Amino acid sequence: MLYSHSNARKIRLFAFAYAGGSSNIFNSWRKQLHPDVELIPIELPGHGSRMSEPLLEQMDAVIESAWKDMRDHLQDDREFAFVGHSMGSMLAFEMIHKVHRETGRYPICSFFAGRVPPHISRDHQWGSLPDDQFMEKVRTLGGLPDAVLEHEELLQLFLPILRADFRLVEDYRYDGQYPPLPLPIFVMTGEQDNMTTEDIHSWSAYSAVSCDYFTYPDGHFFINTCADQVIQDVNNTFTTIINNRNSSVY
Numbered sequence: 001m002l003y004s005h006s007n008a009r010k011i012r013l014f015a016f017a018y019a020g021g022s023s024n025i026f027n028s029w030r031k032q033l034h035p036d037v038e039l040i041p042i043e044l045p046g047h048g049s050r051m052s053e054p055l056l057e058q059m060d061a062v063i064e065s066a067w068k069d070m071r072d073h074l075q076d077d078r079e080f081a082f083v084g085h086s087m088g089s090m091l092a093f094e095m096i097h098k099v100h101r102e103t104g105r106y107p108i109c110s111f112f113a114g115r116v117p118p119h120i121s122r123d124h125q126w127g128s129l130p131d132d133q134f135m136e137k138v139r140t141l142g143g144l145p146d147a148v149l150e151h152e153e154l155l156q157l158f159l160p161i162l163r164a165d166f167r168l169v170e171d172y173r174y175d176g177q178y179p180p181l182p183l184p185i186f187v188m189t190g191e192q193d194n195m196t197t198e199d200i201h202s203w204s205a206y207s208a209v210s211c212d213y214f215t216y217p218d219g220h221f222f223i224n225t226c227a228d229q230v231i232q233d234v235n236n237t238f239t240t241i242i243n244n245r246n247s248s249v250y
Contacts, residue, residue, distance in 0.1 A: 011037045018087050026222070034232045034238045070095070080108040081108050084112060084115075106183050117205070186212050187213045190215075214233045
C-alpha cells in the first residue's frame with residue numbers, strides 16, 4: 001500500500017484530551033503532524049465547542065457519545081490510530097475496544113500519555129471535595145492557565161467541567177476483561193509526573209506486539225510544554241509504520 005498526501009489514504013488519528021481540556025489542545029498538531037496522518041480530535045459533550053451540551057460523568061455514556069462522533073470516519077478501510085493524554089488515555093483505551101466490538105477492527109497503534117495503566121485505580125476522590133479544596137488539588141497538577149485561575153467567572157465556568165471529568169476518572173474501574181491488544185502501543189510520560197517507573201512499565205502487559213516508551217523533561221502536562229518533541233515522536237512513529245507498509249509491496 002503506497003501513501004500520498006491525499007485525504008483518501010491518510011491514517012486517521014483520533015485524539016482525546018485530558019480532564020477539563022478540549023479538542024483545541026491539539027491545535028498545534030495540525031500544522032506539524034505527519035502529512036500522511038489526519039488528526040481527528042474528539043470533543044466531549046460539555047467541553048470546548050460543545051460546552052452548551054450537558055456534561056457526562058458515566059463511562060458508558062462518554063464512550064457512546066464518542067462512538068457516534070467516530071463511526072462515520074470508520075466506514076471505509078482507511079487505517080486509524082489513537083492518542084490520549086491522562087483522562088484521554090483512559091478514553092482511548094476504552095474506545096479501542098468499543099471500535100473493535102462495533103467493527104471488528106483494531107487501530108494500527110495507540111499512544112497513551114500521562115497516565116498509569118487502566119488496572120491502577122485512582123485512590124483519591126478530588127471530584128467530591130469543596131470548591132476551594134478541589135481547586136487547590138487541581139492547581140498542584142498545573143495545566144490551567146493563570147488567566148483562568150485568577151479570574152473568578154472563568155473559574156466558575158470550568159469548575160463543573162473539571163468535576164465531571166475527575167469523577168469520570170475516579171470512578172473508572174478496569175477488571176482485566178480485555179486480552180492484550182494486537183497492536184504496538186507507545187507510552188508517553190513526564191519525568192516529573194507523579195507515577196512510579198514500575199507502574200509506567202506495567203503498560204507492557206497491554207500489548208501482545210510491543211510497548212515502547214517516550215519520556216519528556218516536565219511534569220503531567222508535558223503534552224503542552226513539550227508539544228514539539230511529542231509531535232516529533234508521533235511523526236517518527238508513523239514514518240516507521242508507513243515505511244514498513246510501503247516496503248511490503250515489493
